[in-house]
Amino acid sequence: MNAEAEPRLFATTRWSLVLAGANSDGDEQKAAEALAELCRTYWRPIFSYVCRRGYSSEDAQDLTQDFFLMILETNWLQQADKGRGRFRSLLLKSLQNFLHNVADKNQTLKRGGSVQFVSWDAWMAEAPSQLSISDRALDALAPERLFDLRWAVTVVEQALRRLREECEGKGRLRLFEGLRDHLAAEHADISYADLGIALGVAEAVVKKQLHNLRQRYRWLLREEVAHTVENPADVDDEIRHLCAALAAAA
16 A cells, blocks of 8 residues: 555545435435445455454354444444544444444344345355465454454455456456556566566566556555545545554564
């Protein structure tokens, strides 16, 4: 990730739409759609957190589904502390309260319901994350730190997915696959000559294309983060927080 300033301000984001709808000064339908999209994107940190709190994988699936349905089908935002400002922080606090209530009420989990918010089979079948994080590092993290790590990984993966789709649409998928591992690397760690040989292009072309991909990747990262904060001025601070979460597990 990179906290460099970008020329464009993210004036309207998914989270700002959600907050506007909750305050009755925005489009409620757009707010609901924006909230649903945020939930679909960031359900993995929720699931990981619930598992780390000691629930089995099956129970964690059910609890994650129930938590998101609670958010989407109730006046969750009106009851939540919107002063927290960021979707990540507000969601984690709400999840902690939700699990506390589940434990207090000793609720019986019901499996096999008709509503499924995310596809567990599809997730389990996916390739491992592009970010290499050891099992030892993951096991050592407290639930809250694991939540932040999974959140940061999701942001990175979303940006990489979008960049890949853009490159594929322009017929540059091979270029993306050849350079993706170097998008966040320092210049000193890269042999442009070797990359040029592997891709069958001149060294100068590699330098230019990698520079362009890095610029676009950083912009996409910032846009993904911007969708989870209310104030564009909070983007850099949120990026620093997520960078710290990634560094702690390196």
